[in-house]
Amino acid sequence: MGRGVMLIAVLCLWAGTLASVRGEDPYLFFTWNLTYGTISPLGVPQQVILINNEFPGPNINSTSNNNIVINVFNNLDEPFLFTWSGIQQRKNSWEDGVLGTNCPILPGTNKTYRFQVKDQIGSYIYYPTTGFHRAAGGFGGLRVNSRLLIPVPYADPEDDYTVIINDWYTKSHTTLRQFLDSGRSIGRPDGVLINGKNAKGDGSDQPLFTMKPGKTYKYRICNAGLKSTLNFRIQGHLMKLVEMEGSHVIQNEYESLDVHIGQCFSVLVTADKEPKDYYMVASTRFIKTVLTGKGIIRYENGKGPASPELPAAPVGWAWSLNQFRSFRWNLTASAARPNPQGSYHYGSINITRTLKLVNSAHRVGGKLRYAINGVSHVDAPTPLKLAEYFQVADKVFKYDVMEDSIPDNQGNSNAEIVMQANVKNLTFRNFVEIIFENHEKSMQSWHLDGYSFFAVAVEPGRWNPEKRKNYNLLDAVSRTTVQVFPKSWAAIMLTFDNAGMWNIRSEMWERAYLGQQMYVSVLSPERSLRDEYNLPDNALLCGLVKDLPKPPSYSFGG
Incomplete structure (x- = not known):
């Protein structure tokens, strides 16, 4: 054994001993190299973003309370950031990976992300948030498994598979970004991918997954796309949502599931059909031209190709709305639940503030922009969180430019909008109701970083306080993303008990890029480690704070 290898072994042994002495949770270490590569997922050679030469990127397979350390080397020609969508980084918006909290990783440099996955057992995705990189890849699955001492409400599956579905454009991410910068839309996608591929159906396709007859498998299905809701189904098989x-x-069974952008579902599928090949299918919803992606599931020792007759997708959004209403939180599950500060009896908590967020599309100087309550967000050169932490926020942005709600007649394309950083100041630990109201004919999908929320209602029409009578105040699912159908609204409820600067955004990346996002600043009254971690020692600094001395560190005493 060489001296270098021996030294690494000794250091690893020392680190493991130290962790056990301190009682720390296990660490998972990753090194990711970002590069461009050329592939042809839809038959057209194009540039994509690879992570360690993989497209989509590698799965992060973690267990609750694991500490995740990811060293990202940016070998691209543009600044870059990752966000860990749905992972509730308690007290740690420093690692959120959005431009409102982090300076981007410059070309030729690296950054190490450090965060801990808490008791949020489930399925998530990560993806880029800078520029229009998401259109080129850089996304992948992130799973949080249960610790052995915490049972989950179903038997262990034979295997656990991640299925990344997404709409896809054959134009490069730089071309699509130029469209947006010039005031144009990116238009409709060119196809649909499943784990970066689309089966040709000519007998040459290799299976994405293999199943043993009689065994049950878990499939984690996530929509990492840009613009389209996708309906997912598996030929001849029912899916039990868990x-x-x-x-x-x-645990209801479904023939198909509408997976809106940014959403992840875990289902159990039993291999109880004739041993042969079957298609898993993902097709676009709510656009005129239906695009379909396929992938092969193969039974071990099965004989025969998949049938060319694909299962039909549902029609109309009323079906999708009814599916949403069928989702219910499993209140008897003994597994850990999200929202660790506890708002389980959310239906009996008094609402302290209501935000009604109305999305709208506009033309500003002939260029397309999107807004929330008349404000179209523009990223500042100095990240908002850093400006706040270094106490120079007044030089970077203004709080509460956006009203909590606007009159109904202002949520349209003719209303004037303001283009600047959109930051809302929320009181720490207040219980807040947020209404997403969609006056447009388009589908919407919203995400909130740093929290799970209770999705209590999705309904057609306009919201008013009388609509609270329609809320599910008992077993609404605690989640991180919610859809809003055309000319409809959605209501969510949560306690803002996670100090930091957190992003609320459209998951439709064209809209987020052109302003349909905002930040909520949740400040603890005390500068205390009980409420928020210190700025990491390796934090990248830029803008006005680049050369400023660091403020005094937080302590447990405040």
């Missing part, structure tokens, strides 16, 4: 975005749910 989890979504960190919450165990009542």
Whole structure:
């Protein structure tokens, strides 16, 4: 054994001993190299973003309370950031990976992300948040498994598979970004991928997954796309839904599932059909031209190709709305639940503040922009969180430019909008109701970083206080993403008990890029480690704070 290898072994042994002495949770270490590569997922050679030469990127397979350390080397020609969508980083918006909290990783440099996955057993995704990189890849699955001492409400599956579905454009991410910068839309996608591929159906396709007859498998299905809701189904097989975005749910069976952008579902599938090949299918919803992606599931020792007759997708969004209403939180599951500060009896907590967020599309100087309550967000050169922490926020942005709600007649394309950083100041530990109201004919999908929320209602029409009578105040699913149908609204409820600067955004990346996002600043009254971690020693600094001395560190005494 060489001296270098011996030294690494000794250091690893020392680190493991130290962790056990301190009682720390296990660490998982990853090194990711970002590069460009050329592949042809839809038959057209194009540039994509690879992580360690993989497209999609590698799965992060973790267990609750694991500490995740990811050293990212940016070998691209543009600044880059990852976000860990749905992972509730308690007290740690420093690692959220969005431009409102982090300086990007410059080309030719690296950054190490450090965060801990808490008791949020479930399925998530990560993806880029800078520029329009998400259109080129850089996304993958992130799973949080249960510790052995915490049972989950179903038997262990034979195997556990991640299925990343997404709409896809054959134009490069730089071309699509130029469209947006010039005031144009990116238009409709060119196809649909399943784990970066689309089966040709000519007998040359290799299986994405293999199943043994009679065995049950878990499939984690996540929509990492840009613009399209996707309906997912498996030829000839029912799917038993068991989890979504960190919450165990009542285990209903479905022939297909509408997976809106940013959402993740876990289903159990039993290999109880004739041993042969079967297609898993993902197709676009709510657009005129239906695009379909396919992948092969193969039974071990099976004989025969998959039938070319694909299962039909549902029609219309009323079906999808009814499916949402069928989702219920599993209140009897003994597994850990999200929202560790506890708002389980959310239906009996008094609402302290209501935000009604109305999305709208506009033309500003002939260029397309999207807004929330008349404010179209623009990223500042200095990340908002850093400006706040270094106490120079007044030089970077203004709080509460956006009103808590706007009159109904202002949520349209003719209303004037403001283009600047959109930051809302929320009181620490307040219980807040947020209404997402969609006056447009398009589908919407919203995500909130740093929290799980209770999705209590999705309904057609306009919201008013009388609509609270329609809320599910008992077993709404605690999750991180919610859809809003055309000319409809959605209501969520949560306690803002996670100090930090957190992003609320459209998951439709064209909209987020052009302003349909905002930040909520949740400040603890005390500068205390009980409420928020210190700025990491390896934090990247830029803008106005680049050369400023660091403020005094937090302590447990405040």
